[in-house]
Amino acid sequence: MANNNNFTEKVNFLWSVADLIRDTFRRSKYQDVILPLTVLRRIDCVLEPTKSNVLKAYAKYKGKIPNLDPVLRKASGYVFYNITPFTFEKLLEDPNNLAANLLAYINGFSENMREVVEKFDFRNTITKLDEAGLLFLVVEKFKNIDLHPDVVDNHEMGTIFEELIRRFNEALDENPGEHFTPREVIRLMVDLLVGPENGKLTQEYRVIKVADPACGSGGMLTIAKERLLERNPTLQVHIYGQEINPETFAMCKADLYMKSEDGKDAENIAYGSSLSHEAHPAERFDYQLANPPYGKEWKMDEKEVKAEAVKPNGRFAAGLPRISDGQMLFLQHMLSRMNPPEQGGGRVAIVLNGSPLFTGDAGSGESEIRRWIIENDWLEAIIALPEQLFYNTGIATYIWVLNNRKKDFRKGKVQLIDATGIWTPMRKSLGNKRREITDEQITHIYSIFEKFEETNQSKIFDTVDFGYRKVTIERPLRLAYQASPERIARLKEQTAFIGLAQSKKKSGQEKLEDVTEGRRLQEQILEMLKQMPQEIFFSRSAFEQILDQTCKKEGIKLDSPIRKAILVALSEREESAEICLDKDGNPEPDPSLRDTENVPLKEDIGVYFEREVKPHIPDAWINSSLQDPKDGKVGMVGYEINFNRHFYIYTPPRKLEEIELEIKSLQAEITQLLGEFE
Structure with missing residues (x-):
């Protein structure tokens, strides 16, 4: 785990830049200054040791060979470089030309890194800082912090970024559904993904593809790759990601360029929405993991998503959730991109809030998506996480684990794990994050998953247990x-x-x-x-x-x-009136008395009706004309996963005698206290 004191110290240092710019920039614009300079300073720290090598190579070969890129990459030691003589320290040596030199510095990056930096749209900000006389002070501030990856690793940098963005949005109530994933949650997700042995991970030099369609700053992908290589160092692990937020996209891609020897991982990170403009449509993945935004509208993607939903093999053909929450669209996208079973299969781990478990009645988009998943027998397990694990939300969250190549003992089964009580309090909270999961607790949760046994924390169900038929019950019109x-x-x-x-x-x-x-x-x-x-x-x-x-x-x-x-x-x-009959002599239904019953799929509708309805409403009948459009049987099929109900432990109420004795004791205590004041 990152040292909280060091983390807080770095965040506070970067945030203190706001004290310099608050009279010139509105709070909503602080990030336009702080985020790009944070990334630029991190890149500057990386390139500074080999800066002279790059400049010598550039001077030696400029105009002599057509493509300088390979030579300059070799000189810098990375897949990117900067051909200007500037560093943050040297930029400050010429205060009068700082703005022009800083722009030249940005233009001097190799094309791949310049594309990343441009995502911050920093040029206008430089002009504004310069005109306000603040540019020198701000750059000087950043010069005094070391953000080299050896000092601040990828995940800590992502956490710093998340905390900065949380502070930016705190007063603006923006992006409430976007949550940076704590390192321990990623570790747990990765273990749930790659822990079960399926034959892939023991093969030497096997190519493994890992994807995150909402990759943020890339923490999930980098930790997954590290974990896979720990299992088998010969694996050829390729990571793919897509991110719609320009700042976090830039952060992710820049850091991968710093870590990658050939730059391929960074090149596989695309900018844009995975829902409407998928970047890797031809790829199929062995492992996918994501923490998509919760409760966030998908109106910007609506046209493209609906167009694909009507295609028989489209990613979203199973159903569309309500426009106010796109979580289940990401889930469908990931399932559609699993490696086929005959090619080793694919596994998915995704963090969702409680809504996808039960939102939507039978026949709704959400229910139909759950039906598609469960009837295809892809859902392996759902793990309920402790609350207050995330930096900018305290809500309940769940990890869904899905697999299109289940082991025989898991086929037709779904495991629910209650890990809400497995946590450790943090010494110092970070935003809403007041709890964490230790390495030992991650191992414990994984062992519950691996053992696949019925316990107080683990329940195992047949897939059909989550399904029901919503049948309409009619009563006669009188x-x-x-x-x-x-x-x-x-x-x-x-x-x-x-x-x-x-x-x-x-x-x-x-x-x-x-x-x-x-x-x-x-x-x-x-x-x-x-x-x-x-x-x-x-x-x-x-x-x-x-x-x-x-x-x-x-x-x-x-x-x-x-x-x-x-x-x-x-x-x-009038209840005592005769039943009204239609022209065929059948009882007419009374719309005002119409009701529904959710009959478990394991039960016969007729038997259920005779047991649960008929004794209480003798004149009722089932409307057999309302049938499920997919299987043609009476009643609309629905699926929901009522997680809490399965782990509910009944606590009997206290006896009245106990309550009465306690009240009398309190009354006597109050009387005694009042007597002391007389």
Whole structure:
């Protein structure tokens, strides 16, 4: 683990730049100064020891060979370089030309690193700092911190970046769903991914591809690669990533250039959204891991995502989650990019919040995605993590482990692990992060996963246990009818009745004769209804018979909409009334009494209905016309994973006698305390 004191000291040092610029830059613009200079200073620390070698090689071979790039890379010792004589220290030697020299310094980077630096859009910031007389002070400040990777490793640098960004956004409430992943969580995810032996990791010189579609500063990828090479140093591990945030993308790519001997890892990091502009569509991966943003809208990707969702083999064909949360889109993307089983298979570990476990009713996008995953038997395990593990959120999080080449004993099974109580308090909190998982605790959690046994912390289920059929339960419509003044008055509010006094002419002015005739008919109908018996009819057919007789007697012919309007106005629901039947003699359902039941997939719907519904509602029936569009059976199939229910431990309430004794004891104590003041 990184030393918290050193970490905090570095963050506070970098953040102190805000004291210099606060009168010129709004708080929301602090990052425009601090982030790019942090990366530039880190690069400067890396290149400074070989700077003279690069300058000598550049002077010697410039204009003599067509491609200087390989020579200058060799001279710098890295896959990038800078051909200017400037370092942060030398830039400060000429304060009058600092802005021009700093721009020249940026332009002097090799093309690959210049592309990274340009993501910060730093040129305008340099001008603004220079005009405000702040550029020298700010650069001088950064010159005094050593950010070389030997001093600040990749993960600590990512953590520093995350803490800076958290402070930038703290007052702005921006990017609330984006969470940097603590090192111990990544370690656990990597162990869950690469721990199980599947034959890949013992082969010499095997090519292993690892991907993160929301890679941030690259911590997951670098730790995964390190762990794989620990298992087998001969493996050829290639990492791939994509990141939509320009600052973290630049941080990730710059650091990989610093660590990579050939630059290929860095070249495999792409800028942009994995959802709408996938960077590696042809690749398939052995291992994938990610911590996508929680509760973040995907409106920016909506057009492309929906276009791909309608394709039979599209990444998002299983279903679309609500527009306010794109977590399950990342999950679908990763599953679609798993290495095929016949080629060794693919494994996925992804951090999600609680929403993907249960959000969405049967037939919804979220439920259909869960159905797709579980019915394909890809879900291996879900691990509930302790709260307060992440730097800028305290919410509950879960690691989903998925595999398209399960071992035989895991086939058709899903393991749920409750690790919420496995944590250690931190000596000093970092934002919302007040807890951590030690190496020993990571090993313990992994052992629970590996043993695959039923314990208080581990529950094993059949995949079908998470599925249900949502069936619609109908009850018959029972109406009582009465031609009372109150109900007759309600007829005046019926649309069909109101329409009688409106012109039938669709354009132009109303025809007066239409309106007059309509009003006359309205009056006739109202008078006719007043002639009907005032008794309450508990049978619709009996009431309709009296209505027809009265209409015939009064010489009024009712068309279907008016007849229906009368029946609606003069009726009220009545439990003691006869059941209303349709034209085929079947009971009509009462929409107001309609209900649903979620029947476990393991149960027969008829048996469940007879046991759970019929004894309480004898006249109910199952609406068999509502069927699942995929399997054609009655009821809509849904899937949810109610994690907490499976680990709930019932605590019986205290006995009343105990509570009463405690109250009396407290009363006596209060009386004694009050007596002391008398």
